[in-house]
Amino acid sequence: MLSAPVGALTVLWGAATATFFAQLALPGDRATTILNIRTGQAQARTPEELAPIIAQFGLDHPILVQYADYLGGLLRGDLGTSFQQFRPVRDIIAEQLGATLVLAVAGIAAAWILMVVWVTLTAGRTPRIRALGSGLDTLVAGLPHYWLGILLLLVFALHLGWFPVIGGSSPADLVLPALTLGIPLAGFMGQAVRTEFEHALEQPFVLSARMRGGSDLGIRLSHVLRHAVLPAITLTGWALGSAASGAVIVESVFSRPGIGQTLVAAVGSQDLPVVTGIVVLVALVYVIANLLVDVVYRLIDPRITA
Amino acid sequence: MTLTAQETASAVIPDADAVRLSVRGLDVGFTGRDGRTRSIVRDVSFDLRAGRCVAIVGESGSGKSVTARTLVGLTGEGAVVDAAELTLGDVDLASATRAEWRGIRGRRIGFIQQDALVSLDPLRRVGSEIAEALRLHRRGRRAHRRRRVLDLLTSVEVPLPERRARQRPGELSGGLRQRALIASAIALDPEVVIADEPTTALDVTVQAQVLALLEDMKAHGSAILLISHDLSVVAHLADEILVMRAGDVLEHGTTSEVLRAPRHPYTRALISAVPGAHTRGRRLAPQQEPAPDPHRVRPDTAGDGPVVQARGLVKRFRGGLLAVDDVSFDVHRGETLGIVGESGSGKSTTARLVLALEKADAGEVRLLGHAWSTASERARRSLRRRVGVVHQDPLSSFDPRWSTERILQDAIGADAGGRSARDRRVRDLLAQVALPESVRTRHPLTLSGGQRQRIAIARALATSPEIIVLDEAVSALDVSVQAQILDLLGDLQREYGLSYLFISHDLGVIHHMSDRVLVMKDGVVVEQGDADRIFLHPAHPYTRELIGSLTTLENPDDNGGAS
Amino acid sequence: AQSAALAEGAAPASGGTIVYAHQQEPPCIFGGWIEQAYISHQVLDSLVSRTADGEIVPWLAEKWQVSDDGLGYTLTLKDGVEFTDGTPVDAEAIADNFDYWAAGGNPTAAVWLDGFYESAEAIDPRTVVIRLSRPYTRFLENLSQAYFGIQSPHALQTRTEEENCEAPTGSGAFIVEEWNRGQDVVLVRNEDYTSWPADAEHAGPALVERIDWRFVTDATTRVAALQSGEADLIYDVPATSWAALEQAGYTLEKYVTPGRPQQISFNTVQGPFVDENVRRAFILALDREAIVSTVGQGVIPYEGNGAVSRATPGYSADAADAYTQDITRADRLLDEAGWTGRDADGYRTKGGETLEVLLPYGAGTIINADGVAILQAVQEQAKAVGFKLDLRPLSPAEHFSGEFSGADTHDLSVGYWTSVNAGILYINWRPSTPEKPNLSNSAFYDDPELERLILEANSESDRETQDALYRQAQEYIADRALSFGLYDRLSTLAVSPRLQGVRQEQSQGGPSFHDAHFID
Amino acid sequence: MTALAHPSPTRTAGRIRLRTGTALSAGVLALFALAALAPALLAPREPTAQDFEHALQPPSRLFWFGTDEVGRDLFSRIVHGTRESLLIGVGAAGLALLLALLLGSLAALGGRLVAGLASRLIDVLLALPLLLFALLLVAILGPSATTLVISVGVSSAPGYARMVRGQILSAKNAGYVEAARALGHSRARIVGRHILPNAMRPLVALFTMSIGQSIVWASGMSFLGLGVAPPSSEWGALLDAGRAHLLQAGWLTFIPGLVILVLALAATTVGRAIQEHLEKGEGA
Numbered sequence A: 001m002l003s004a005p006v007g008a009l010t011v012l013w014g015a016a017t018a019t020f021f022a023q024l025a026l027p028g029d030r031a032t033t034i035l036n037i038r039t040g041q042a043q044a045r046t047p048e049e050l051a052p053i054i055a056q057f058g059l060d061h062p063i064l065v066q067y068a069d070y071l072g073g074l075l076r077g078d079l080g081t082s083f084q085q086f087r088p089v090r091d092i093i094a095e096q097l098g099a100t101l102v103l104a105v106a107g108i109a110a111a112w113i114l115m116v117v118w119v120t121l122t123a124g125r126t127p128r129i130r131a132l133g134s135g136l137d138t139l140v141a142g143l144p145h146y147w148l149g150i151l152l153l154l155v156f157a158l159h160l161g162w163f164p165v166i167g168g169s170s171p172a173d174l175v176l177p178a179l180t181l182g183i184p185l186a187g188f189m190g191q192a193v194r195t196e197f198e199h200a201l202e203q204p205f206v207l208s209a210r211m212r213g214g215s216d217l218g219i220r221l222s223h224v225l226r227h228a229v230l231p232a233i234t235l236t237g238w239a240l241g242s243a244a245s246g247a248v249i250v251e252s253v254f255s256r257p258g259i260g261q262t263l264v265a266a267v268g269s270q271d272l273p274v275v276t277g278i279v280v281l282v283a284l285v286y287v288i289a290n291l292l293v294d295v296v297y298r299l300i301d302p303r304i305t306a
Numbered sequence B: 001m002t003l004t005a006q007e008t009a010s011a012v013i014p015d016a017d018a019v020r021l022s023v024r025g026l027d028v029g030f031t032g033r034d035g036r037t038r039s040i041v042r043d044v045s046f047d048l049r050a051g052r053c054v055a056i057v058g059e060s061g062s063g064k065s066v067t068a069r070t071l072v073g074l075t076g077e078g079a080v081v082d083a084a085e086l087t088l089g090d091v092d093l094a095s096a097t098r099a100e101w102r103g104i105r106g107r108r109i110g111f112i113q114q115d116a117l118v119s120l121d122p123l124r125r126v127g128s129e130i131a132e133a134l135r136l137h138r139r140g141r142r143a144h145r146r147r148r149v150l151d152l153l154t155s156v157e158v159p160l161p162e163r164r165a166r167q168r169p170g171e172l173s174g175g176l177r178q179r180a181l182i183a184s185a186i187a188l189d190p191e192v193v194i195a196d197e198p199t200t201a202l203d204v205t206v207q208a209q210v211l212a213l214l215e216d217m218k219a220h221g222s223a224i225l226l227i228s229h230d231l232s233v234v235a236h237l238a239d240e241i242l243v244m245r246a247g248d249v250l251e252h253g254t255t256s257e258v259l260r261a262p263r264h265p266y267t268r269a270l271i272s273a274v275p276g277a278h279t280r281g282r283r284l285a286p287q288q289e290p291a292p293d294p295h296r297v298r299p300d301t302a303g304d305g306p307v308v309q310a311r312g313l314v315k316r317f318r319g320g321l322l323a324v325d326d327v328s329f330d331v332h333r334g335e336t337l338g339i340v341g342e343s344g345s346g347k348s349t350t351a352r353l354v355l356a357l358e359k360a361d362a363g364e365v366r367l368l369g370h371a372w373s374t375a376s377e378r379a380r381r382s383l384r385r386r387v388g389v390v391h392q393d394p395l396s397s398f399d400p401r402w403s404t405e406r407i408l409q410d411a412i413g414a415d416a417g418g419r420s421a422r423d424r425r426v427r428d429l430l431a432q433v434a435l436p437e438s439v440r441t442r443h444p445l446t447l448s449g450g451q452r453q454r455i456a457i458a459r460a461l462a463t464s465p466e467i468i469v470l471d472e473a474v475s476a477l478d479v480s481v482q483a484q485i486l487d488l489l490g491d492l493q494r495e496y497g498l499s500y501l502f503i504s505h506d507l508g509v510i511h512h513m514s515d516r517v518l519v520m521k522d523g524v525v526v527e528q529g530d531a532d533r534i535f536l537h538p539a540h541p542y543t544r545e546l547i548g549s550l551t552t553l554e555n556p557d558d559n560g561g562a563s
Numbered sequence C: 001a002q003s004a005a006l007a008e009g010a011a012p013a014s015g016g017t018i019v020y021a022h023q024q025e026p027p028c029i030f031g032g033w034i035e036q037a038y039i040s041h042q043v044l045d046s047l048v049s050r051t052a053d054g055e056i057v058p059w060l061a062e063k064w065q066v067s068d069d070g071l072g073y074t075l076t077l078k079d080g081v082e083f084t085d086g087t088p089v090d091a092e093a094i095a096d097n098f099d100y101w102a103a104g105g106n107p108t109a110a111v112w113l114d115g116f117y118e119s120a121e122a123i124d125p126r127t128v129v130i131r132l133s134r135p136y137t138r139f140l141e142n143l144s145q146a147y148f149g150i151q152s153p154h155a156l157q158t159r160t161e162e163e164n165c166e167a168p169t170g171s172g173a174f175i176v177e178e179w180n181r182g183q184d185v186v187l188v189r190n191e192d193y194t195s196w197p198a199d200a201e202h203a204g205p206a207l208v209e210r211i212d213w214r215f216v217t218d219a220t221t222r223v224a225a226l227q228s229g230e231a232d233l234i235y236d237v238p239a240t241s242w243a244a245l246e247q248a249g250y251t252l253e254k255y256v257t258p259g260r261p262q263q264i265s266f267n268t269v270q271g272p273f274v275d276e277n278v279r280r281a282f283i284l285a286l287d288r289e290a291i292v293s294t295v296g297q298g299v300i301p302y303e304g305n306g307a308v309s310r311a312t313p314g315y316s317a318d319a320a321d322a323y324t325q326d327i328t329r330a331d332r333l334l335d336e337a338g339w340t341g342r343d344a345d346g347y348r349t350k351g352g353e354t355l356e357v358l359l360p361y362g363a364g365t366i367i368n369a370d371g372v373a374i375l376q377a378v379q380e381q382a383k384a385v386g387f388k389l390d391l392r393p394l395s396p397a398e399h400f401s402g403e404f405s406g407a408d409t410h411d412l413s414v415g416y417w418t419s420v421n422a423g424i425l426y427i428n429w430r431p432s433t434p435e436k437p438n439l440s441n442s443a444f445y446d447d448p449e450l451e452r453l454i455l456e457a458n459s460e461s462d463r464e465t466q467d468a469l470y471r472q473a474q475e476y477i478a479d480r481a482l483s484f485g486l487y488d489r490l491s492t493l494a495v496s497p498r499l500q501g502v503r504q505e506q507s508q509g510g511p512s513f514h515d516a517h518f519i520d
Numbered sequence D: 001m002t003a004l005a006h007p008s009p010t011r012t013a014g015r016i017r018l019r020t021g022t023a024l025s026a027g028v029l030a031l032f033a034l035a036a037l038a039p040a041l042l043a044p045r046e047p048t049a050q051d052f053e054h055a056l057q058p059p060s061r062l063f064w065f066g067t068d069e070v071g072r073d074l075f076s077r078i079v080h081g082t083r084e085s086l087l088i089g090v091g092a093a094g095l096a097l098l099l100a101l102l103l104g105s106l107a108a109l110g111g112r113l114v115a116g117l118a119s120r121l122i123d124v125l126l127a128l129p130l131l132l133f134a135l136l137l138v139a140i141l142g143p144s145a146t147t148l149v150i151s152v153g154v155s156s157a158p159g160y161a162r163m164v165r166g167q168i169l170s171a172k173n174a175g176y177v178e179a180a181r182a183l184g185h186s187r188a189r190i191v192g193r194h195i196l197p198n199a200m201r202p203l204v205a206l207f208t209m210s211i212g213q214s215i216v217w218a219s220g221m222s223f224l225g226l227g228v229a230p231p232s233s234e235w236g237a238l239l240d241a242g243r244a245h246l247l248q249a250g251w252l253t254f255i256p257g258l259v260i261l262v263l264a265l266a267a268t269t270v271g272r273a274i275q276e277h278l279e280k281g282e283g284a
């Protein structure tokens, strides 16, 4: 449905427009907020105080003109300049989105590994093991990120010292944040995959593979898994697309940079170009993630067409 | 079967008639959830010899597949297997370990599963499915395996093997899929081949090819266990026949003994229930009187004219496929029009056009003298109850949330009067299609294919229609039940003057039922006429080919030339 | 002057990187927010520095002279100091900075200059004269705040806003090397540093090579980072971790910020608190000291004074002690004020109207978790005398929009304002007039008498008299129950024993790393 | 006679276990319901009653779940917070599903234009970060349970809407719809009796699952300072408030987290059981 570039563009335009206008509903006056952030105070401001800021950012132009300017910039690939950081929004996002995507990809990878191992081991076994398997899926799917993150941090970083508490950008620093993000996701994917997995296990081709002399584990991995992973792929696309929102708590606990934090700060400081820019780029990630999902879908199940 | 030189060499049977697999006193049961063991198969004994074929026949659920699966140690979860003897050559299967079983499966025993169309992994290439057996048993390197796959596909007469090996099962027709499955089962030249219903759901032409293939394998020294519920199929291949019912072996003898001089009444019933040319106008099941339907009145035959009038129907699907091309026919009151043709020839599409479930690109259908295909759906709605339909895929035609009872009540609708009248009607309908009361509360999903098909028929009858479109309505039934249903349809027609549009790929059924026959190929009607005329004096070459490949019971001696 | 402070004995080991886990990340390094002051203090030198005992000592200004009328400040600059871009720190540069601040280059500095500053003029390369429109005795103290950090005018004029935001050019002990947004700012030693303040412990460039100024928002993570040795010191130590860290051998530093403490002021122009007695009753209902000592676990000091904190010169203990919990009196005052009825939940009513008051607060921005606990305790105690106190957390967007700062939006407002002296009173209590609105007056109490007191104090050159005037102003505020104190705002640090010489800079309490060094 | 011993794990044990699991979950839910309706029955103390003498007490016989920094009893607070938490969970899940049904049905059953617009809207909403929506909404409406319900509900709606659309589309093309048409049933009857009920089926499990998810989401909002106003003891807010004392009084964070987990687990388990029942039994 997003395969057409037109669809993708519509989504980007829609996201940008919705975000632009939604911010108009934010309380108070934008110039006041900008000034208050610069002083750390929260109070009303006099017109004299605000005049330079209004002039600087053209906040006195009619809103439609501002919108048209913004869209025009967007078409030229110019996302504008931050009201607070004075930097091009493109730079801000480039910096932060990368960090979030790295975390999201690592988290998704962790989720896949955990999910595949756990489902392969427990799906379609004795009722007791099956109950254990799906029970754990449900349990971890409901783990609050903060809770899980801080638990991992205290146990593995502080007490055992296996990983750093405040990481930088080395791979080891990514382990705990990725697990924090990945474990609940693994639970989610597990719930969906398990059903499919057990369904696929009962298909005649599985029996037919056994009749060729295949081993149980071999059949699970080489035949059954492939039939079961489609919902997990969808969830992966979703997780990638929603990384900005999903990772914000993890990033905060492990004090990593990230687009979510930037978004939170930008909404708080009414930094409209940053907010809109982030949303446009996040939507772009979403669109790309969906295109990838479609491609992977077709790789896994060639029966699926357009 | 074209064989490579190497295979021809190995095909020289070292010791013909040697016992490959021996079964004595096999009992199988399943332990249920309540912990009680239910006996499924009792006291089955037979020997599979090189170059010979043993067939097991019997109605659905009689334990044929269970017996077969037991021979490869895959009876199923909760199975309890007991046998006085169960040996494969020198191996005692009764004490085989998991690893030993894995070594036996595929290498010494090739198994062609019952559900051929879904027994290949739909996501993997056909080539790798076939190569899997080689890979699992470590036969050769990748390149060698690939060559072997192509040889195998060639040997099972798959055209363009290079291309087919790269395709996925879904891209292959049923017949090709069945052959690919056979190729994967015989990849390692197993000494024993088990073929469970290898021809069900195949067109007659393809069915004949598959049987020929098995015949060839037999000729090259394989010991074959053939399983079928269709006596006419086994008649040509088997040397010995076991007749099973409800887990018991009723009769065991050579093919000609069993077919010529059946000892057990069940076997006799089975033979006589096979529809065909010789059964036309006869009841197939020996029993009961025709059951009159009290809910029906005989329609007045005044205003005769065709009840269905189809003119120049054309249907083109997206992608340009011409599924139905200029099809015209009439169905008269009290008449059965049969439609035969290979898979994909446009039979179902024609039926759907007649039912106005699909919009024709050209042409018109008139129904009971009314404008039909050109009318609005609103206008059609009032007429719809006078046309019944049995869909080709009954399961998907039932709302999965609904029980049998609710499905039938929904079809009966308000016109059957009060609640108790409706309940009675449901019970009568179930009785008519020979279903037990107990299925009332069951969901179609939990019923067997045959039972589902009968519910679909009951639903079609529920509105007391004057015309019924039956698309493969009896294909999932075993002969005895099929006989009952065909008898029922015949009775209703005689009694109330119903008209049928009867679609089947089973020529015997068509010949048994139809007054007139329409032969379709690639969306075109190649021949149309009186049933006997078509079957006895086919005019079109395609019809001739079709009828030529028909296997019938009438010549049981004419079995494969191996022995 | 600085040579006196030179470390005697062995020179401390030089080099290494300090990992400092700070809480919040500002949008720019230099600006009017305290988070910016903390970090720009490392990069920019100010004209003067404030010592622990409140004395003003030379920094970029070597000496100074105040004219007799108190309106002219003649500052003599250190010789040969250069900004890190090579331009000299001369009188012209200082004058340019004053104009830059006043024009909004630093809005907080602008507020401090507002009403006093007139002009800055370079007399010769080393002499600059600042002219005030009215005397302001503690003017130089204000200049010790990092809002008044001196930047290279050349950099301000020639570089982009973005560059000046990311890496302001000063003459300080450290230079911004890199800012990994969302993670850390890396500061590198200014090898050519010559302008350390007079209260520095050693002469010469900073001892450590680098500072990794990390942003670690989660308090637990910060403490864990310190305990695991990944951070050498952390900012804002949670009260609950205080004792444990102290026991484990960490050095804990606490700086009580002068200026306005964490206080609650009443809306005196609308709602129930127009009535002075209702205001009094509210304060009397609370046992603030018990609340603060319970939640603060002895770490957070109770502050009764609603005008300035105990660390502020001229602090009035009397104003702080003006109210102690007296429920009987509170009840009586409310009865007298006509709030005699009770509704189903036990809240007082008058004419069918419930005694319901709204307190919005910036959640996570100015009120941290401890603060929220304290406010909830206040809520519970106010309930005992019949106040229905609604707490309304404000998201940062709401908070900074100023939407909840108007007189018609709330009954109570909570907040602090750091400052080095009681001059904050003028900012917080100057009456608002149509020509010269004062939107920082959160009680909306426009009283010329109070203004006169404060202005007189600000201009008074005799310390004793000045302090007395300031005290009078505080008591005036307490008497009228315009505002009451809750607790003192703290700047806290927990420092690893390996790291020595970290000072808390004495105008706002941030860390100062010039003297910091590792020991083995 | 030789006996082939096939591994035959008895299902019986598992079935009973599964049922006890469901029963246990149902019991837990009932307990939560009771806590929501009549918290005073279960809670030994007032949720806001302070006791400075007993601040930050670890769980004990007197204070089952310990006390917080002003000596409020965590157990009582959790019990009294149940109503709001359930309201958020059920409300957000319900709102999400309702919106999803609306959008999804429009996108699947509407005319060309309506369906196209609805589908695009779903796509755009999906592409917007949930967080933005939550942040904006809280900034506009202020933090409250209602805000949480709306923001969590609306932000999870588009994902569900897409599911609903898919479900309806596949139900629309199902054989039973055609069979119903062949029986002469009206379009309204077909949509009402077949398409919608069948499309709805997987939503039961989804609903119960998203109850837990919504509460988890709400706790995330509290983490970002966008939760409900104090002194509410909504669980997400409790979880977040405990953060400040994590190292010294971990129970203040871990117990509310556990409670959320237990609810999520119980709701999902019961939801699955209902779903299974619907799949087997007569559709409701």
Ligand SMILES: Nc1ncnc2c1ncn2[C@@H]1O[C@H](COP(=O)(O)OP(=O)(O)OP(=O)(O)O)[C@@H](O)[C@H]1O
Pocket: B030, B040, B058, B059, B060, B061, B062, B063, B064, B065, B066, B067, B075, B076, B077, B078, B114, B229
């Ligand atoms: N794994 C199993 N567990 C329990 N019962 C089973 C199992 N497999 C088969 N059965 C039962 O054993 C009986 C025989 O089944 P089987 O599949 O052998 O029949 P069949 O003769 O092959 O029938 P069909 O012609 O329909 O294939 C049936 O009643 C079936 O329900």
Ligand SMILES: Nc1ncnc2c1ncn2[C@@H]1O[C@H](COP(=O)(O)OP(=O)(O)OP(=O)(O)O)[C@@H](O)[C@H]1O
Pocket: B317, B318, B321, B323, B341, B342, B343, B344, B345, B346, B347, B348, B349, B350, B392, B505
């Ligand atoms: N909805 C559709 N869209 C596209 N192609 C279709 C559709 N329905 C049928 N076809 C194609 O039209 C052709 C005729 O199909 P039809 O179902 O009528 O065959 P049939 O004779 O009933 O075959 P079978 O015996 O397998 O049921 C086939 O090639 C089929 O793939």
Ligand SMILES: [Mg+2]
Pocket: B064, B065, B066, B114, B196
């Ligand atoms: Mg079978």
Ligand SMILES: [Mg+2]
Pocket: B347, B348, B349, B392, B471
């Ligand atoms: Mg068909």
